[in-house]
Amino acid sequence: MVAFPTVQDLASAETDQVMALWKGLGYYSRARNLHNAARIIVGEHAGVMPKNAEEWSALPGVGPYTAAAISSICYGEAVPVVDGNVQRVMSRLFDIEHAVDRKAGKQAVDEACQMLLDVADPGTSNQAWMELGALICAPKSPLCAQCPLMDGCLARERKTMLQRPVKQPKKAALAVEVSFSIALRQEPNSPLQWWVERRPEKGIWSQLEAFPCVMTPLSSEKEAAVNTGLFAERDANDARFGPVKHILTHRRMTAYFEVVQNPPTPKMPGRWVDVSSGDANWPRLIDKVLPELRAWIVKN
Numbered sequence: 001m002v003a004f005p006t007v008q009d010l011a012s013a014e015t016d017q018v019m020a021l022w023k024g025l026g027y028y029s030r031a032r033n034l035h036n037a038a039r040i041i042v043g044e045h046a047g048v049m050p051k052n053a054e055e056w057s058a059l060p061g062v063g064p065y066t067a068a069a070i071s072s073i074c075y076g077e078a079v080p081v082v083d084g085n086v087q088r089v090m091s092r093l094f095d096i097e098h099a100v101d102r103k104a105g106k107q108a109v110d111e112a113c114q115m116l117l118d119v120a121d122p123g124t125s126n127q128a129w130m131e132l133g134a135l136i137c138a139p140k141s142p143l144c145a146q147c148p149l150m151d152g153c154l155a156r157e158r159k160t161m162l163q164r165p166v167k168q169p170k171k172a173a174l175a176v177e178v179s180f181s182i183a184l185r186q187e188p189n190s191p192l193q194w195w196v197e198r199r200p201e202k203g204i205w206s207q208l209e210a211f212p213c214v215m216t217p218l219s220s221e222k223e224a225a226v227n228t229g230l231f232a233e234r235d236a237n238d239a240r241f242g243p244v245k246h247i248l249t250h251r252r253m254t255a256y257f258e259v260v261q262n263p264p265t266p267k268m269p270g271r272w273v274d275v276s277s278g279d280a281n282w283p284r285l286i287d288k289v290l291p292e293l294r295a296w297i298v299k300n
C-alpha cells in the first residue's frame with residue numbers, strides 16, 4: 001500500500017518491482033494476478049473498479065469467494081460468500097453427506113447459502129454466516145449450546161457435527177529432486193558472477209529468478225535416505241551443494257546445486273549477477289541458503 005497507493009501506481013509498476021516487494025511471502029501468483037488485475041482495471045476500465053461479482057470474476061486471481069465478498073459488502077449485491085467457515089456451517093445445518101469440494105457437495109452448499117442469504121442486506125448477512133462459522137460452529141468443538149441455529153441443525157440432531165463437512169482426501173505432495181546448474185563468469189577487473197534466469201510465466205516459482213534447473217521425481221527410498229538437515233556441505237565424493245530440503249504445497253523438494261563449466265543454452269531470458277553482492281528475485285528455497293551457497297562458491 002505504501003509503494004503503490006493507487007491502482008494506477010500498481011498498474012504502471014515493473015513486474016520485477018512488484019515481485020521484489022512480494023519476496024518471501026509465498027503464493028507468488030497472487031502478486032502477479034494483483035498486478036495484472038490493476039493493469040486491466042486501468043487499461044480497460046479507465047481505472048474504475050468493477051461494481052458486481054461477474055465483472056470482478058473476470059479479473060485474474062479473483063475467484064467466486066473474493067468476487068462475492070467485494071460485491072456484496074461494498075456494493076450490496078445479493079450474492080452469497082462461501083468460505084471454509086460458511087461451508088462448515090451449511091454442511092452441518094443440512095447434514096450434507098457429499099464432499100463439499102466435489103460438484104454435488106459444492107452445489108448443495110451453494111443452494112443453502114443462496115436460500116439463507118438476507119437479500120435486504122447481503123453484506124451483513126454474508127459476514128454473519130462467516131462469523132458464526134468462525135466463532136460458534138468451530139471445526140473441532142462446535143459451541144452448539146450457544147448457537148442460534150441449534151433447534152434446526154440436522155447434524156446436531158444426528159450427532160454428525162464432527163463428520164461434517166465431508167472432504168475428499170488430499171493428494172500427497174510429490175517428492176522431487178531439483179538440480180540447479182550454476183554457471184560462473186569471471187571478467188577481468190569485475191567480480192565473480194553467476195547466471196540467473198527468469199522462471200517461466202506458468203508453473204513453480206513463475207517469474208521469480210533462479211539458476212537453470214531440472215526437476216525429477218524422487219523415490220520414497222531415496223528421499224528417506226537423504227540427509228534430513230536443512231543443508232549439508234559437500235563431501236569429498238560429491239561436487240554438489242546440498243541437499244536443501246524445501247516444501248511447497250504440492251511438492252517436497254530435495255535440491256542440489258552444481259557448478260557447470262559452460263552456461264546451459266538459455267531457455268529463458270536471464271542476466272549475470274554478482275555472486276557476493278548482487279540480488280535477484282530468488283525463490284525461498286534459494287534465498288534461505290544464499291549466504292552458505294555464496295561461501296561455498298567462493299571457497300570452491
Ligand code: SF4
Pocket residue numbers: 089092093136137138142143144145147148149150153154155156161
Ligand atoms: S448447532 Fe452446532 S453444528 Fe449446528 S450450526 Fe450450530 S454450532 Fe454448528
